Amino acid sequence: MNYSILEPSKFERLLKSVFSALFFVLFSTLHAQPLYKEYVEREYPEDIYHTQISKSTLKNVEIKIIEIFNKKYFENKKLYCRAWLIILKHDSVISRMYFDNMAADGGCSGLYWPKSQPANYFIVSKFGDYDGRTLLIDTNALIHDIPGGRFFISRDSRFVFSVYDSDRNGFAVFDMRLCKTAYLNDSLPTPVAQWYFQGGKYFSIDEEADDEADEESESFNPNGLMQFTIQTFDFAKRSLKQEKLPFENLKEESKIKLFPEIKNITDCQCK
Numbered sequence: 001m002n003y004s005i006l007e008p009s010k011f012e013r014l015l016k017s018v019f020s021a022l023f024f025v026l027f028s029t030l031h032a033q034p035l036y037k038e039y040v041e042r043e044y045p046e047d048i049y050h051t052q053i054s055k056s057t058l059k060n061v062e063i064k065i066i067e068i069f070n071k072k073y074f075e076n077k078k079l080y081c082r083a084w085l086i087i088l089k090h091d092s093v094i095s096r097m098y099f100d101n102m103a104a105d106g107g108c109s110g111l112y113w114p115k116s117q118p119a120n121y122f123i124v125s126k127f128g129d130y131d132g133r134t135l136l137i138d139t140n141a142l143i144h145d146i147p148g149g150r151f152f153i154s155r156d157s158r159f160v161f162s163v164y165d166s167d168r169n170g171f172a173v174f175d176m177r178l179c180k181t182a183y184l185n186d187s188l189p190t191p192v193a194q195w196y197f198q199g200g201k202y203f204s205i206d207e208e209a210d211d212e213a214d215e216e217s218e219s220f221n222p223n224g225l226m227q228f229t230i231q232t233f234d235f236a237k238r239s240l241k242q243e244k245l246p247f248e249n250l251k252e253e254s255k256i257k258l259f260p261e262i263k264n265i266t267d268c269q270c271k
Contacts, residue, residue: 017045034100039066040082048072050271056113057150058122061141062088065124069270081109081270085124088142094141102128106167108149108268114259118153121176123160125149125260127243132165144179146172147186151259152195154202161202161233163193163258171240173233183238192231192240203232205250206242245256 007074044051050069055062070084081102087095109128117123125148126133133150149165158177164170170186192204206229226247231240262268 027072034098036096037100044068056122058117058120058137059139060089061094061114061122061137061139063122063124063137064111067110067270069110080104081128083111083126083270085135085143087137087143089141095143097135097136097143097145099126099128102126102270104128104265104269105130107265108262109158110268110270112260112262112268114261116259118157118160118176121160121257123151125151127165128270134160134162134172134174136160136176138179142183144174146174146181146184148172150260152256152258161195163195164173173238178218178233183233183240185240188240191230195256195258196250197256198251201232202256203230203245205229205244206231217250 033055036235041051048071050071052065052067052069054065054067057063064084064086066084066086068079070079071077073080079101081099081104083098083099083102085099086093099111105128107127111124111126113122114123118142119186120229121141122137124135124137126135127149130145134146134151136144136146138144146162147166147170148162149163151160151162153160158175159182160174160176162172162174164172166186168186169188169191171183171188171192172181173183173184174180175182190206192206195204227244228250230243230245232243234241235237260268
């Protein structure tokens with residue numbers, strides 16, 4: 001192609017398309033799931049690996065998790081934690097996911113599910129490699145994979161709010177009624193880790209915004225009362241909206257508990 005005959009605007013659009021395509025390919029390659037590897041029991045001898053197999057059900061769907069923990073990881077530095085998530089319906093495998101190596105990196109690793117589950121979904125949390133995931137299995141045995149790890153369910157039992165367990169700040173909302181993601185952003189400028197439900201709103205305190213704010217002009221209103229910066233989830237616009245909340249109006253009992261409940265780091269390191 002002779003680029004010299006292209007108009008500047010068309011040439012710019014062409015370059016933008018090429019770079020966008022290259023970025024998409026690079027990003028997809030870096031974040032692609034590893035090729036599926038079948039679980040073969042003899043490959044994981046008991047003197048080196050601890051194997052745990054867990055099963056549960058969602059109506060006529062069976063959820064099976066196989067986890068391999070390397071007892072001698074600090075000696076040979078090979079895989080730390082390997083796992084399979086297998087979803088069956090009428091004894092046939094419908095969906096499956098394979099996690100080649102989920103290193104804890106000072107936090108949690110492995111697959112976990114809370115005892116309490118919603119009516120028409122089964123939720124599994126994946127931790128490790130700075131890439132937490134919230135995996136929602138539906139009654140068709142399909143897996144819906146969104147950024148997360150820790151989550152809570154809205155009071156009307158419709159939405160799953162999923163907090164990204166990563167070195168990046170992220171958050172997702174899944175609509176269980178429509179069976180699709182309502183909001184997703186894995187590159188937020190500030191953390192949205194602790195959530196509250198108060199005054200009919202779901203919000204997270206934006207601690208970094210408060211730390212950076214000028215105390216006289218932003219952290220206090222004209223009457224001299226301290227305020228929190230909060231990120232409120234707007235259901236109508238499917239977005240986060242920054243607002244101010246007077247300090248004295250925040251109620252500790254409004255804090256939302258995240259699942260799965262993990263009391264100690266040692267409780268969630270693929271063992």
